[in-house]
Amino acid sequence: MKLKMPIVDQIVGLFIVIAILALAGLLILIGINQRWFAKNYNFSTRFNSMSGLEMGMSVTLKGFVIGKVSGIQMNPEDRFVYVDFYIYDEFYSHVVKPNSVIQLQTSPLGLGTALIFNPGKSETNIPQPPLAEGSFIFSNHMDEGKRLLSRGMVEGAASEDTLGSLIASIGPILSNLEPILVNTNQILIHVNDALEGSRDTALGNTLYNLDKSVNEIYVALATVNKGPSANTSGPLGTVLTNAASMTDTLNLELKRQLETLNSTLINLEGITANLDSLSKDPRGLAVKLIDPKGSLKTLLDDNNAIYNDVIEMMNSLAQIVNELESLSRFLTGSTPQISGILQEGQDVLDKSQDVMEALINNPLLSGGVSEKQEMPSTFQSTRDEDF
Amino acid sequence: MLRAIGHRFFKMLQQSLYALGFFFQVLRESLFFLRRQKVAFKVLTMQIYFTGVKALGIITLIALAIGAAILINGIAVLPQFGQGNLVYLILITVITRELGPVLTAFIVIARSATAIATELGDMVVTHQIEAYVSIGINPVSYLVVPRFLGVTISTILLTIYFNFIGLFAAFFLTQVIKPIPFFDYFYNLFNALKVVDVITMIMKSLVFGIIISITASYYALKVQVASTEIPVAVIKAVGQGFVLCIIADVIITLVYYI
Numbered sequence: 001m002k003l004k005m006p007i008v009d010q011i012v013g014l015f016i017v018i019a020i021l022a023l024a025g026l027l028i029l030i031g032i033n034q035r036w037f038a039k040n041y042n043f044s045t046r047f048n049s050m051s052g053l054e055m056g057m058s059v060t061l062k063g064f065v066i067g068k069v070s071g072i073q074m075n076p077e078d079r080f081v082y083v084d085f086y087i088y089d090e091f092y093s094h095v096v097k098p099n100s101v102i103q104l105q106t107s108p109l110g111l112g113t114a115l116i117f118n119p120g121k122s123e124t125n126i127p128q129p130p131l132a133e134g135s136f137i138f139s140n141h142m143d144e145g146k147r148l149l150s151r152g153m154v155e156g157a158a159s160e161d162t163l164g165s166l167i168a169s170i171g172p173i174l175s176n177l178e179p180i181l182v183n184t185n186q187i188l189i190h191v192n193d194a195l196e197g198s199r200d201t202a203l204g205n206t207l208y209n210l211d212k213s214v215n216e217i218y219v220a221l222a223t224v225n226k227g228p229s230a231n232t233s234g235p236l237g238t239v240l241t242n243a244a245s246m247t248d249t250l251n252l253e254l255k256r257q258l259e260t261l262n263s264t265l266i267n268l269e270g271i272t273a274n275l276d277s278l279s280k281d282p283r284g285l286a287v288k289l290i291d292p293k294g295s296l297k298t299l300l301d302d303n304n305a306i307y308n309d310v311i312e313m314m315n316s317l318a319q320i321v322n323e324l325e326s327l328s329r330f331l332t333g334s335t336p337q338i339s340g341i342l343q344e345g346q347d348v349l350d351k352s353q354d355v356m357e358a359l360i361n362n363p364l365l366s367g368g369v370s371e372k373q374e375m376p377s378t379f380q381s382t383r384d385e386d387f
Numbered sequence: 388m389l390r391a392i393g394h395r396f397f398k399m400l401q402q403s404l405y406a407l408g409f410f411f412q413v414l415r416e417s418l419f420f421l422r423r424q425k426v427a428f429k430v431l432t433m434q435i436y437f438t439g440v441k442a443l444g445i446i447t448l449i450a451l452a453i454g455a456a457i458l459i460n461g462i463a464v465l466p467q468f469g470q471g472n473l474v475y476l477i478l479i480t481v482i483t484r485e486l487g488p489v490l491t492a493f494i495v496i497a498r499s500a501t502a503i504a505t506e507l508g509d510m511v512v513t514h515q516i517e518a519y520v521s522i523g524i525n526p527v528s529y530l531v532v533p534r535f536l537g538v539t540i541s542t543i544l545l546t547i548y549f550n551f552i553g554l555f556a557a558f559f560l561t562q563v564i565k566p567i568p569f570f571d572y573f574y575n576l577f578n579a580l581k582v583v584d585v586i587t588m589i590m591k592s593l594v595f596g597i598i599i600s601i602t603a604s605y606y607a608l609k610v611q612v613a614s615t616e617i618p619v620a621v622i623k624a625v626g627q628g629f630v631l632c633i634i635a636d637v638i639i640t641l642v643y644y645i
Contacts, residue, residue: 019548023547029573
């Protein structure tokens with residue numbers, strides 16, 4: 001079908017007009033939505049860093065956009081970042097009050113940043129006029145802003161969430177981890193060198209000394225086993241030699257005291273046997289006591305046998321007490337030596353414990369790999385049989 | 388070999404300079420277009436009709452499909468990552484800045500560049516161009532300029548339609564499958580849409596229109612005597628049109644991001 005020219009003209013005209021109107025309408029809608037024709041009130045603030053800030057960034061209040069960032073510049077003299085922003089006219093008179101603080105919040109999950117406006121509170125509950133256009137508003141990077149936030153002088157101050165602060169703390173931890181890893185790497189290099197037999201490193205020297213110490217301990221232990229006349233060089237050998245001589249002295253003294261005690265016990269046993277024989281016949285004892293011939297006189301006139309026994313017993317007891325007293329004096333006199341020996345022993349044990357702890361903590365030396373017992377399979381298939 | 392390369396290079400340079408000269412001649416003649424007789428206007432009107440109005444159907448279909456696909460997929464997937472508002476940015480990037488102008492240009496190349504190359508090439512073969520010259524009519528003024536203006540204007544208008552259909556009509560299509568609040572959609576869309584996006588779109592469509600019309604006319608007028616040269620000219624017009632449009636797109640996009 002061939003169209004007549006006037007119709008084509010109309011169609012083309014309509015085609016052009018609709019497109020132009022649509023484009024104009026689109027631009028007008030963008031302008032209205034982006035507030036080309038509305039009044040904005042400009043303010044400024046200051047931050048320590050530009051990190052997270054960008055031109056055209058929204059200024060929000062409780063999630064609503066109430067303004068935009070219009071300029072960011074750094075002052076080279078004080079090295080602070082000065083930010084210019086504007087607040088929409090419909091929010092200006094209600095929001096921009098004295099003590100207002102602007103907060104820059106960065107999401108630790110990398111979900112962007114937000115510039116949050118916190119309107120200031122009045123200290124006197126008297127409504128205050130809004131700040132004049134061009135005023136400087138404190139930020140949460142400034143001491144004044146922090147003070148206002150901590151004193152609760154702003155409305156709806158957003159605090160950092162737990163997850164945010166937790167994740168924010170990961171950064172320093174990771175930065176600290178790096179030197180630890182570097183040190184670990186160096187330690188492993190030293191361990192490697194030491195295990196290769198190099199004595200240039202501290203660990204190599206330590207292992208060499210440890211080996212030497214272990215050999216000395218073996219020698220000292222062998223000396224102790226053999227007796228004091230053997231090689232007693234080294235601290236542990238000296239300690240053990242002293243301990244051995246002390247032990248010998250004590251043994252001799254105790255042996256002598258035990259012999260004395262043994263004789264005393266034999267006497268006591270005789271007395272006990274006599275008393276026992278008497279106690280077996282109380283009536284006989286009473287008769288003997290009553291009988292003039294078997295009376296107490298008889299008892300007392302027994303050629304002082306009982307008396308002698310008692311005296312002997314008392315003498316023995318006195319001697320025991322004396323011996324114990326001398327033993328006690330000896331022990332008292334020997335206490336500093338014993339104490340010194342114990343102290344030396346304690347020191348040696350502490351050093352040994354340190355060495356053992358170092359060995360245990362060393363992942364390359366602690367315990368090694370336990371031997372695995374080869375467990376033969378109880379099941380044998382026909383393939384396992386020898387042909 | 389070096390001689391052949393040098394010869395080829397100088398030949399390409401000569402052709403490029405010739406094409407550039409042709410382009411500037413078209414531009415110069417276009418400035419005087421308003422003073423032309425009514426015939427030239429009729430050619431322009433017909434060119435806009437065939438290139439623009441007639442292509443509106445396929446443009447609508449493609450824009451609707453792409454817009455709805457982006458919207459439905461974006462609304463389904465992006466909120467899962469807490470980035471639901473990114474759908475508007477993607478929509479604008481694809482429809483307004485990138486794919487809209489390029490797809491429109493491709494459609495115009497496929498429909499109109501081929502038609503112009505064939506028509507003008509046939510006019511050369513049938514000595515119609517010589518007839519225009521013989522009676523003192525500049526063929527560039529009366530044949531090329533209306534086509535140049537018609538294709539350029541049509542490309543710009545079609546790109547605007549592509550955007551409207553992709554951004555607005557796709558919303559209504561999406562309502563059938565996945566309803567979105569009307570106010571939310573348009574509020575977020577106009578917040579994400581910047582004037583620079585619209586300017587980029589217009590710039591791209593303008594450059595694409597110029598490239599398409601000049602390339603088609605240039606290769607058509609290079610036909611000499613044989614009708615077998617016409618398909619070759621059409622192929623060259625389409626191929627060069629695609630390549631130059633893509634190069635121009637990349638350059639404009641780079642300028643946008645710089």
